[in-house]
Structures are given as C-alpha cells and as structure tokens.
Amino acid sequence: MRVEVGQSLLELVEGDITQQDTEAVVNAANEQLRVGGGVDGAINRAGGPKIQEEARKIGHCPTGQAVITTGGNLKAKYVIHTVGPIYRDGRHGEPELLASAYRESLKMASARGIKSLAFPSLSTGVYGYPVADAAKIALKTVKDYLAEHPEIELVRFVLFGKPTYEAYARALEEI
Numbered sequence: 001m002r003v004e005v006g007q008s009l010l011e012l013v014e015g016d017i018t019q020q021d022t023e024a025v026v027n028a029a030n031e032q033l034r035v036g037g038g039v040d041g042a043i044n045r046a047g048g049p050k051i052q053e054e055a056r057k058i059g060h061c062p063t064g065q066a067v068i069t070t071g072g073n074l075k076a077k078y079v080i081h082t083v084g085p086i087y088r089d090g091r092h093g094e095p096e097l098l099a100s101a102y103r104e105s106l107k108m109a110s111a112r113g114i115k116s117l118a119f120p121s122l123s124t125g126v127y128g129y130p131v132a133d134a135a136k137i138a139l140k141t142v143k144d145y146l147a148e149h150p151e152i153e154l155v156r157f158v159l160f161g162k163p164t165y166e167a168y169a170r171a172l173e174e175i
Ligand code: AR6
Pocket: 015, 016, 017, 018, 028, 029, 030, 034, 035, 036, 037, 038, 039, 040, 041, 042, 084, 120, 121, 122, 123, 124, 125, 126, 127, 128, 129, 158, 159, 160, 164
C-alpha cells in the first residue's frame, strides 16, 4: 500500500526491516542503547558489531529522542536508533512520546540529508503498545512531517507479519 503526501511517498509493506534498501533504517532501541530482542536484535545481528560499537560510544538515548550510527553491513547506510515508550495504560504520556520518537527520527534524517528511511512498528513488541493505537499515531506523525518536509522522499513502514500490516493499513484508511 502506498500514498502520496505532498511530494513524498508513504509506503506500507509486510517484511523484515534488516532487508531494506532505504538510506536509513530505524531501530526500536532502549534508552541504554544495549542490544535487545525484536528489531534491535535483528538489526545488530544483520548489521554486525560496528553498529553496537558506535552506539556504545553514544551511550544513552532518552525515550522519544533519536541518535544515529553506521548501518554496518546492512544495505542501509545508517541506523537511526529511537526509543519508543513502554506502554502502561496510555495515560503516562505514551502517545506524545511515541509521536516524538517518529518525529525525532525524521528530523535526524532531514538533518543528515537522508532522503529515504524505513520504520518498524515502534513500541508494539516488547514495549507492549496496542498496535491499532500505535499505528494511528505513527502514520499521522509521519504524514504531518512529510507534508512540510519534501526533502524526505520516501518513508516505508516495514511491518512484521500480516496482523501488524493490516492494522497499519486500516489506520492509514482512517486517518
Ligand atoms: N523487521 C520488522 N519488524 C520486526 C522485526 C524485523 N526484523 N522483528 C520484530 N519486528 P520490538 P519495541 C516487529 O520488540 O516494542 C528490544 O529488546 C515486532 O513484531 O522490536 O519498541 C529493544 O532493545 C513488533 O511489531 O520493539 C528494546 O528494549 C515491532 O517490530 C525493546 O525491545 C516492534 O517490536 C523495544 O521494544
């Protein structure tokens, strides 16, 4: 599924974030920037130790912020590491922090002249954010950003498994 937003493209695909040929891929990291499971584990396995070496030097990333490292052996030249919120009940700033994680990743891309990037579904794995809610926030935040930032040509959401893909497809129709 793909839609045009201003001069940019917003794409939804079902697949594996480590296989993307966008200039950057976004990692669903933790504040300590220590290798975990899910997307983080997959990116570090596929990209090799250089990613973690650079991440360790950076050391920390607050929830809702983003940092950048090499893409190591990935096709993507860069990994943008962002930290989504751990979901409690949705009343502890989770929606704002999730939107911020997407926005700060996009701002990092703009600042580095990166024209294409791939996002996973931040916070909806280990961090427990309900997918239907997270999808709306993710897509709205990216759409709003692209409408004002034509320098980003492509944002691709890479959704793991059919249920997640379908949740995003529904959310894109709703917003
Ligand atoms: N490609 C695309 N999506 C994937 C992949 C993949 N290879 N693998 C899993 N997903 P998660 P979070 C999906 O847990 O909730 C780590 O331990 C997954 O099915 O990766 O933000 C970090 O170190 C789910 O839909 O991220 C943190 O401690 C989505 O990606 C913590 O998990 C996000 O799941 C972050 O948790």
